[in-house]
Amino acid sequence: MYGKRSKFLTTCLLLGFTFLYLPIILMAIYSFNYSRLLPVWGGWSTRWYKELFNSPEVWQATLLSLKIACLTATIAMILGTMAGIAIVRVRKFRGRTLFTGMISAPLVMPEVITGLSLLLLFITLQQTIGWPQRRGMTTITIAHITFAMAFVAIIIQSRLTSSDRSLEEAASDLGAKPFRVLFDITLPMLAPGMIAGWLLAFTLSLDDLIIASFVTGPGSTTLPMLIYSRIRLGLKPDINALATVMIGVVAIVVLIAGLLMYLQARRSRAAAKAEAMDS
Amino acid sequence: MSETSPLISIRGITKSFGNFIAVDNIDLDINEGELFVLLGGSGCGKTTLLRMLAGFEKPTSGTISIEGSDMTGVEPYARPVNMMFQSYALFPHMSVERNVGYGLKREGVARAERKKRVDEMLEMVELEQFSKRKPHQLSGGQRQRVALARCLIKRPKVLLLDEPLGALDKRLREQTQFELMKLQDRLGTTFVVVTHDQEEAMTLATRIAVMDQGKFVQVGTPAEIYEMPQSRFVADFIGSINMIDGVVKSISGNTLTIHAESDDANYTVESNDQIEIGDQVSLAIRPEKIHVDAYDADNNSNPSEQKSDNTDKTDNRFIGTISEMAYLGGTSTLRVTTRGGRVFQVTSTNRKRHLTGKHDLDWDDQVEISFSPSNAIVLKS
């Protein structure tokens, strides 16, 4: 990986990644254990996967979580992109400090606080205007959008500040009005950031337990809530199976995305090289 | 100025960013068909002035009018000028064709007409076969041509170019300079170019404005700027020059005698400026205008006599030794230290081939240097 002079760095990386990955790998191995008692090895089996796929509870929770995550990601991407552009492009406005503060706070805000405060808001709203009548998918989605949009806004903001302002100026110089420039230049320029933002918001939503458990209502159980209630009762092989499936799906998606990016980069590099030879 | 009304007229324009004054009360007229160059070091305000012409910066005070109509409050997209950016600012997600056609599309030119004009334009800049490529698949020179085509297709009254050759390597830059001039000549579009490179400015410009600290120091043709700098700053900034500070001792007609304290020598110069005896002035002389000859001590009269000889007013003649020398191929640059202790930079042309590798002149040789009074410049500031 490097020259021989950085054995130390290689060792650090090796140990670090072992620390990060060993638990996941062990969990995956145990998901194929036949025994009901998790620590006791009873031979290889796919029994827990079968049980997992036959459980309507799991399917329901997964479906709800996916619905919420899709909605959250889409709306958070839109709102976060707007916020990111506003922070960078509208230099002066009243309440700028408050706005930027509110954008960066959810990144570090302990989830218990966010969850509690949003629940109290929903209850107050229900008492005063009668909405939301009952808590569930809608309230969870709203809560998720609120913290996920901050992450999107940060991504957009950093892409925009590092981007070449002259592209937008050039469009305007060539006769495009500001709104046109936004659609022709700014948004295409931000597209990769928006996609990254969408994916991030999606996983944040899919992964959230605490905020969802605060703002949910009866009958709305998301996947993390289901997992949590099961593992509180102790180690369960079917949870290992579920974990393996989830992590496997994520790993495959990320690997495919990474491969596509790599291939595209290589293709454009090759094209550039061919071009250089032409001229 | 000329009889016809100028294409661009700038009146009392000032731009400040907080306490910093980037452009300080500038007046300027640019005529149709000119290739006008704004020349200055970084931070002198040249780019800010250009950006005000394009409409990206709003002047703090003053007005800009183009073809007689006031540009105040006119947004960049509505101005009859186009700008070529230093980074070219090609839209990375659009093909060459779409980049070039973008301006026409915004004007609402119909598709067929647009296609025709884009093809014409690409042919002019010799990029027909690259029309489907994306900007990142082009070389630096090709990108520069796409950027140029994208501006010119809108047939702007004025084309603004911000360091147009800055991103190209030296060889390509020289070649492109001439292409740019040919193109300007052919289209007759007025060009306003910003650059920090004085050679580039001299090559391209019909007129140059030298800028410093937000002000114009001198405006004139390249020859005027080079041969008749009006200030020490301009004389120093364009090319190299020897500068001698002294006091005017005597005047006869347009011939002055200047006495320099530091080397206790007298210099003779011609000048038509209003100058009086006792004025503090600087004498400037370009290195290539100084003549250098080998000096043979035996065949000449006493050098000290020669030095104090004020009767010969036609030539400034000094004896010195070569203290440094750089062989540059076509020319050599010498530093000659006179007996009075002044160091002159002298450029001498290498007319003969020196097969032995030995030159006529070498380190520590005694030489005689001289320059004609009409070749020196007198600067009051």
Place this chain on the structure above:
Amino acid sequence: MSHRISDWLQSHWKEILLWVPFAWLLFFFLTPFFIVIKISIAEPLIASPPFSALLEWGDGLLPGVSATIDNYAYLWEDPLYVKTYFNSLQIASVCTVFCLLIGYPMAYGIVRANGNWKLILLLLVMLPFWSSFLLRVYAWMGILADQGTINDVLLWLGLIDKPVRLLYTEFAVYVGIVYTYLPFMILPLYANLEKLDFSLNDAAADLGARPTTTFFTVTVPLTWPGIVAGCLLVFIPATGEFVIPDLLGGGNVLMIGRVLSSEFNANRDWPVASAVAVVLLIVLVVPMMLYHRVQAHESNS
């Protein structure tokens, strides 16, 4: 789109861009905090909702205000709460230090890796982040349990003869927090180190500095913003952590996130839970503002 709408958009798009997300955040992020503050000074009631209304609309024109600081006094008087706050801060700080000690060399190693390796390693850091946090904590339960992997290995090696208690101890909580928050430390450090000009290291070496001297006099000062950002990104959320102490610490580790949650859900004492949240927010407000400043500074430069 009709002409009038498009004209309106042309001239007001910047306001829309700004005000839609701004309004959302004002309503769903800022307002709730005021409600929390309001409830934290209300009296607990056995009712639904279980607190007294702050504003009583009586006969007069102005509403009467019934506020109490009892809830805060209660937190102060009960040594359990004070101890829990300190315990949370202590656990969070120790974990932050460990994350930095593990994360810095890793980030440095990734930055110095060449070409494709760099991408792969970076992806490997982010991968766990994209997978379920809950399940990663759960994985540790299997490792730390009395009959878990560590004990199995130690028994098999003959180093111990009966299982060591690892799960449901403070140690387990430390491991869990360091494990889950490590990527949050590595990523800002990586972003910062990536911008570093490594010819500076060569220059320092050329001037006679040993590698360790170079590291502490050149690299560390230049990556200071990344270090601060990474530490805060670990420290702040770790202080309020709930799941890790709950699952890995059992009932044995006191952390404020757990206390808040149990006040709220189990005891249904909303005013006290709100007061706990307000105090936690006050404790964290300084590091949060620090983080905001680092963030703003980074995006400006």
